Amino acid sequence: MSITLDSRAPSGPIESKWDRYKADMKLVNPANKRKHTVIVVGTGLAGASASASLAEAGYQVKTFCIHDTPRRAHSIAAQGGINAAKNYMNDGDSVYRLFYDTVKGGDYRSREANVYRLAQVSTSIIDQSVAAGVPFAREYSGELANRSFGGTQVSRTFYARGQTGQQLLLGAYQAMMRQVDEKAVELRTRTEMLDLVVINGKARGIITRNLVTGQIERHMADAVVLATGGYGRVFYLSTNAFNSNVSAAWRAHKRGAYFGNPCFTQIHPTCIPVSGEDQSKLTLMSESLRNDGRVWVPKSAADAKKHPNELAEADRDYYLERRYPSFGNLVPRDVASRNAKYVCDEGRGVGSSGLAVYLDFKDAIKRLGDNVIREKYGNLFHMYHEITNEDPYQVPMRMYPAVHYTMGGLWVDYHLQSNIPGLFVLGEANFSDHGANRLGASALMQGLADGYFVIPFTMGNYLAGFKRDEATTESSEFKDAQASAQGRIDHMVALGKKGGKHTTQEIYRSLGKIMWDKVGMERDEAGLKQAISQIQALRQEFESGVKMQVPEDLGRSQALEVAMRVEDLLELGELMAKDALERKESCGGHFRAESQTEDGEAKRDDENFSHVSAWEYKGDVSKSVLHKESLTFEYVKPTQRSYK
């Protein structure tokens, strides 16, 4: 039976919702804080900032990550920057404008109350990060520098060269390590969460596997925070780090947590194109390049194989400038990506695969000079040169869209709590603030907002009302969860012993290909139905045996780790296709071919789809049940997005 979900956002004017929440929330008596243990899974921006903040607030924190050190979380790779409504540039920015841009950019599929809060706390993130020693770029005056980024018309993006994620993560990691020194955070690296333990309807702990020794352990707490990142790796090829996976969130989903908008995926327009069958990941080239680079393909398919420098101006089609005169090369990511696909589908794509468009700096170099371009983009140009063996100062870059971010994730309310009391979800792992499309430089903002500025309060509110029961790690729920985790490992070993036609890696690649072809940039009913049956068949193949050897001691084994994650991704892939099939409208990054305007833009259907889709697991993805949270827009009135 389908239920309607409640966001539990405070009522009243949007500007004062968060203040009112804080004024009304329950507080934990300081003397009792140490008696509460909180588990945090993940040490990216969201998890590290949450661990540090909760420990400083006085709770006993147990933190886990799969990496060998917390500092390697995928957040480290973010290049471009972080948004904040500081209005340092005096160009008309404000909390309201950031809120407005984010709701509009998300194509009216996010929750207004959450987005407003995000914009409100954004300014504190910058103050906090500077105090933590983050070396943001500065002007000669010694003040912080800003740039415009990802389709916004104000300059509100703070950055640290092309390494903003690295520097913000190191800031959060260092704050967390200080709490490790204070013995307020107990840190376990190389430890993977295999299951969530729910007792009397509340999240009370996790089952983990030590990735060095293979040992399975039970960990108990009064609340569990998941900050385990996104699931873009379901496409195999993506800009996400190799070890990014969905397992922690998926296991929580199988224990009852609803999965929100699984089909909302972001495809980033500027990535280095695929070069061959063995390619293992795709490299993002920062969106900031579109500030100065011009995107084009040859006007005629007959010219697609010619050297770009041989093509006269008249033979080039600057298709974004042509189709979107006011935004030009700075249209949002989903629009830029889809247009790249269209010109390649017309046979005008360039490079050996025909799946690429040019990003050309010739005019910018002429206008600004080599040196200015080198100062702005030198490291990106160098990176491109290293990977492709081509010099972008001489020949235009070749770019193609790639999977980059997942807006979907576990459903959470305004408190960032899932439908399981005591299970909180932060960062990319939740579905919350980006609707159907995330704007550039807003994921870092959201991860740190969740961890530094939201969870310390909402966790306190939860724990203040928490009554401890008789449960211990000897409770049957813990024993059962441990047995089921052990059972999965035995099952994987057995699959390897049975053997099969393919390695796990090969199955993983096949899954990625199905997802990219049918659940990627453009989706339609027939393709989605095919995807579902193909994924089911692939899962059957996997479950009947794979070519895999696992070391006898069951300790460190990449093969075993990957196999367990692929098993979860196979199920998630099917749910994504199912969700995309159910959402018959187009919105943001979710483009249903059946629902487009005459101009080929995403056409929303607000009457039928102005809701969050939250899926409940019922033993098999084919039986999953859809629940809805309806979305109302009191402040930013939905309109057809137009970037003309």
Next chain:
Amino acid sequence: MSAKKMTVHLKVWRQKNKNDAGHFEDYTVQDISDDMSFLEMLDRLNVNLQKAGKLEVEFESDCREGICGTCSCVINGQPHGPVTGAATCQLYMRQFKDGDTIVIEPWRAKAFPVIRDLVVDRSGLDRIITVGGYTGAKTGPHADANSILVPKENAEKAMDYAACIGCGACVAACPNGSASLFTSAKISHMSLLPQGHPLRQSRVTRMVNQMDKEGFGHCTNIGECQSACPKEIKIDSIAIMRREFFNAAIRS
């Protein structure tokens, strides 16, 4: 750009766990194209091994774009291989020739015990940060970010040192197994910013002592660390660390 195909011979270090003596094993991988990355070549080796019913070579990587610091192979005797300013994951097979033999080993240092094959335990580096690699500012609200100005030049220099990815190649390259480049990079980053000043003295004292406790060796100015560093962290940071250490010692 058409890719060339090649065959490479590998001598790979295999070691079951930290107590195992370890040994080299020989493999040949064919049909490698020159635009594949070095790690994609190792992926291919592992698929081949799985298909042949053998255990894969355990190695580590994550971002595969030179920023996370996970990848860590000594390639033909050089940590992160032959290209300067690049991590193992940023190495492409066009650096090698058809028929080449490539020797692949883990980071070797007393303070980095081998976990399995090419995977080592670098948690000692985390423990150095734990005792002082931060400003000490609390989380939560602070004064406006522009209330303390920082000269652009200092911010840029601080960023140069803050770029360290914590990979440990400097330790692996150093004949003494010293972690001085890693540690001094963090100390230099913090000492260049006003926000880093309050904990200045305790930071350097505690971090340097922790290096010793972890079993990292002493720095004798050999300079191999700087050549191996994928982020080109300059060895002048070690001079900054010494100065900070000396200043802290005379003030305490």
